[in-house]
Amino acid sequence: MTQTIRPEVTPAHRAKTALITGGNRGIGAAIAAQFARAGYTVAITYRSGKKEAEDTVHHITHESKSSVHSVHLDLEREHTISPAVDEAIKVLGGTVDVLVNNAGYADMSAPEFMFISHEILTRTIQTNIVGPFLVTQAVVPHIPRGGAIINIGSCLGSRVPTSGLSSYATSKAAITGFTRGLARDLGARGIRVNEIAPGSINTDMNPQDGPSSDFQRASTILGRYGEPSEIASVAVFLASDEALYITGATLAVDGGTNV
Template identity: 55%
Template sequence: MPTFEGKTALITGGNRGIGAAITRRLAAGGARVAITYARNKDLAEALAEQIRREDGQAIAIAADATDATAITDAVDATVAEFGGVDILVNNAGYADMSMPALEDVPLEVLDHTIAVNVRGAFLTAQAVSRHMGAGGRIINIGSCLASHVLSPGLTSYAMSKAAVTGLTLGMARDLGPRGITVNQVAPGSIDTDMNPADGPGADYQRSQNVFNRYGTADEIAHAVAYLASPRGCLRHRRHAGDRRRIQHLTDISFQPQAERREVAAPPFRHARKGIPGRSVMGTTRPGGPVHPDE
């Protein structure tokens, strides 16, 4: 298990799902952790308290990913509490679970998707970069949907996650000379409360990978922990045109692409919101295709 003794990690949307698993994994390795959330304060505080009861150090900070001032304040609060930021995990994200057709996507939904998934990740990394030194690690949580969109109704989300890939490329170029690595984990179907392995459409999702199963949040957390550790020092996403450098976009695949079995995507109603829609597609990489801003 990689050790993070003496390191401080900031995990956006770190209070539930994949974010909570990453928070617990880094804290178990000895990292001081700060998690941000937009909602579910009780959940965030409970996770931080659990880590403290286990002799770790943790704080929970209210910070909406669409609020530039709140983002900067959250980074400043982390630095004030722990003295700096060594690891940033840009995990907070948003997807419209109603999965509307392209012609029906409301402008406010498009703007919010970009604000959380792209602008928020950019601004958080920008603020953290002012405090991060050599050996720093930035891991962006992307999505397999950036390159493999197997169901309709996901255009705005897929677009935003493709932008995260571009963000990772640019940040790697900017921060590499400072000794800071930048990587992306591109998740697929993960068993979380937003996309449960026994939920509507789950069989279709499983059919889209050769292992016929969902991933777990802990599996994503282990991938992130590797990239955040000293062992991840040679994993660094470079500009695609730079042939002098080895290129890495960390997809860490246990669900490799393969010939797919034909399974129809069934209609479903979202369990939490009662929103009619289509099945969220399965994927070829670990992770969850959608995860809300926390």
């Protein structure tokens, strides 16, 4: 007999919790805000920009009336990952219903493969692959049955439209494999794992009026950049009861870039 895995009933006195890495700005901040609006207690992590993180926390708290916290986390310093995650779990009350691996690194300045430095490659792999792996290992024991993990990948993990993207595209393709493997490993625990693969999103790192914006806009079917809130809405959906039968999936939110 098959059995539908339902989330554990959250005690009336406890709000659901979400941990979002790299939640101080851009897509991460939008995801944090959306979960807070949905009534979650939220912890965001930041590598730099403590003041920016504090401002994000203040803004989301004021807007949503939910409890929001910030924790310093540098994915390039492996020995600090576990203590930082422990701190985040503590401020969330010991339980993480949703983990969003959003923090990432991108340096696309090299004109092509032979110009990608060892430093760029190392930082990319450490931040985009090793970091999320170690964060997830630290968080999984605190995710209840019915919880969810959401990895933020990229449309560049499956399509590389220009030269010089080898290191970044490699790291995001790895996230797809990580998502599928993790979904297989954690299915018996009742934890779902999915990936969101954004396309061109209007953030300070990739503004819709930036130097390559015309090319990126033309690469989409919809002819426009996406907004961080459009990624956030999908993240909250994937964490919801409406997505209980979705795991190991990659949802492209890219305006049709990869069609």
